[in-house]
Amino acid sequence: MNPKAPEFGRFTEPSLLILVTLSQGPKHGYAIMTDIETDTGRPMGAGTLYAALARLEESGLIEPLAPVDRRRPYRLTGVGASMLAEQLRGLSAFAQQGLRQLGESMS
């Protein structure tokens, strides 16, 4: 089954980054923020993070775990993992096509 990616508007890219980060395992908000900043070199604000987390949780792509000392970890659901894999495959194919076209035009 290939679940359809939900429409998150301006939170689409932050949501994808969160899903990729959570593919390493459950993380709480602060860990997600710092990992994204390390991986992409761009900070993600707390407002953006929680707007995207709320959408992902509502769509069933992630789920909250029991809080540890007020910090609540989130983990990827099965549907979230399938959707992420599908999205990454699509992006990979798009990137490869783009690189191929770029190579053709430069040669």
Add this chain to the structure above:
Amino acid sequence: MRQFLIRLYPAVWRQRYGDEFEALLEERSIGPFDVADIILGAIDARLRLRGRRSVLTQTRGSSMSLRMGGLAAIVAGATWGFALVVATGVLPWVIADGDQWIQFAIFAVGSIALLLALIGLSAFQAREHPTLIWAAFAVPAVGTVVSLVGLAGMALLNDAPLVAGVSSWYLFSFGLIAAFVGSGLFAIASYRTGSLSRVGSALLAVGSLFLVPTLVTSNSQWAPSFIMVAITVAGFSLGWIVLGASAFRTMAPAADPQPA
């Protein structure tokens, strides 16, 4: 500062995410970028919550109009079916010719139920096709009101002219034809929208639109006229009942809003 920023979010959001959000903000220093980002996040949460409440109110309104319209459609179908069968005179032992008040009462109940059914089911279907449905609502609704006025005139004034020299009987008959033909238009519109039973819409369309040829041939000894009467009565009555039943099937319980 942190508390102020958190309080910008709606209460229902704070209830769900407040603690962990506060813990997150405590782990880092807050700069102008963070303040702006949190303000935008709070606006987003409030807009999403407002959108949900609006959908919920709309859903509850639709559910109420469906319930009212569905019940009224079933009552209208059953009452009109009974009234039309009695009017054909095939069941003289049920209501005698002299029991005019009973006949008036049955027509009145059927007409009021028909009006409520039109209002309720139109309000529900108009969410997606407002122009088509409200246009189709106008003719039968006006017809039903006119026939009710005519009915009241017949009950109170007998054959005396009611409005501009027009007798109550003519007013009632004109309203009745408009209500039937209009019901046919309403059925066609309902069939096109597909929100309610298409079988019910088709039955109602056939029953309603058969009224005029049925009336034209009703005084003739032409054999098929009885079949046409049967089609009109069965189609009109069953059509409304099936539409009403489908309205109840369409109803879904409303969900409470989740935090944004």
